[in-house]
Amino acid sequence: MALFCSSFCPRSAATLGRASLLLRLPSSSSARISKVLGADESSATLTVGFLGLGIMGSPMAQKPFKAGYNVTIWNRTKSKCHHILEYEPSPAEVAASCDVTFAMLADPQSAMLLVGRGTARGMAPGKGYVDASTVDAATSKLISKHIKDKGALFLEAPVSGSKKPAEDGQLIFLAAGDASLYETVGPLLDVMGKSKFYLGEVGNARR
Numbered sequence: 309m310a311l312f313c314s315s316f317c318p319r320s321a322a323t324l325g326r327a328s329l330l331l332r333l334p335s336s337s338s339a340r341i342s343k344v345l346g347a348d349e350s351s352a353t354l355t356v357g358f359l360g361l362g363i364m365g366s367p368m369a370q371k372p373f374k375a376g377y378n379v380t381i382w383n384r385t386k387s388k389c390h391h392i393l394e395y396e397p398s399p400a401e402v403a404a405s406c407d408v409t410f411a412m413l414a415d416p417q418s419a420m421l422l423v424g425r426g427t428a429r430g431m432a433p434g435k436g437y438v439d440a441s442t443v444d445a446a447t448s449k450l451i452s453k454h455i456k457d458k459g460a461l462f463l464e465a466p467v468s469g470s471k472k473p474a475e476d477g478q479l480i481f482l483a484a485g486d487a488s489l490y491e492t493v494g495p496l497l498d499v500m501g502k503s504k505f506y507l508g509e510v511g512n513a514r515r
């Protein structure tokens with residue numbers, strides 16, 4: 309089990325508790341400990357990226373990690389990442405190194421900015437991008453186009469809830485986009501939220 313990071317933060321270890329103990333174990337030990345932790349078998353293979361570690365993104369990103377997933381993170385302001393250790397140096401590198409990448413950014417401008425300027429470069433066939441930021445339907449369709457032009461899958465998945473539900477894994481996801489990606493990330497949405505709904509084509513979850 310590995311959280312992809314370049315250095316270790318003691319405060320993070322204290323906060324993450326048992327998950328932090330898995331940090332530098334070899335993969336054979338990780339798999340064994342995943343079972344001890346009761347993590348789903350699929351978590352051993354699906355790698356998860358997370359962009360945007362604000363009020364919502366920070367607790368959301370910790371949920372898959374604590375459930376046994378490999379999680380790679382990036383945030384514009386590096387100092388805000390202290391409680392989840394380190395991040396990759398760019399959104400593109402997160403996307404390139406992960407099977408699925410989640411984004412939880414402030415607004416349509418920042419969500420679009422990241423995809424347009426970098427994240428899309430890390431996308432490729434076989435990968436998926438899940439934008440949980442609150443953006444309008446037109447922006448979501450544009451983001452989807454950037455991702456799908458790279459041959460990857462896209463899902464918009466805005467949340468209902470706030471900081472406390474995010475910390476408690478009690479968010480509600482309204483998702484739309486590629487149904488196969490919805491299926492793939494279903495277990496991830498389940499550790500971050502209490503319920504999820506699939507609404508069809510991109511834009512439908514933004515109305």
Ligand SMILES: NC(=O)c1ccc[n+]([C@@H]2O[C@H](COP(=O)([O-])OP(=O)(O)OC[C@H]3O[C@@H](n4cnc5c(N)ncnc54)[C@H](OP(=O)(O)O)[C@@H]3O)[C@@H](O)[C@H]2O)c1
Binds near residue numbers: 383388413417470
């Ligand atoms: N807070 C809530 O209760 C709540 C509830 C439901 C939905 N939402 C939605 O969830 C999303 C995130 O909300 P939040 O409360 O977590 O916001 P937040 O605490 O302000 O975090 C915003 C995130 O976006 C990043 N960001 C902003 N501008 C950026 C830029 N130009 N380039 C790169 N990164 C940028 C921030 O990076 P820095 O750390 O570097 O600033 C931060 O990681 C929003 O779309 C919001 O509408 C929030």
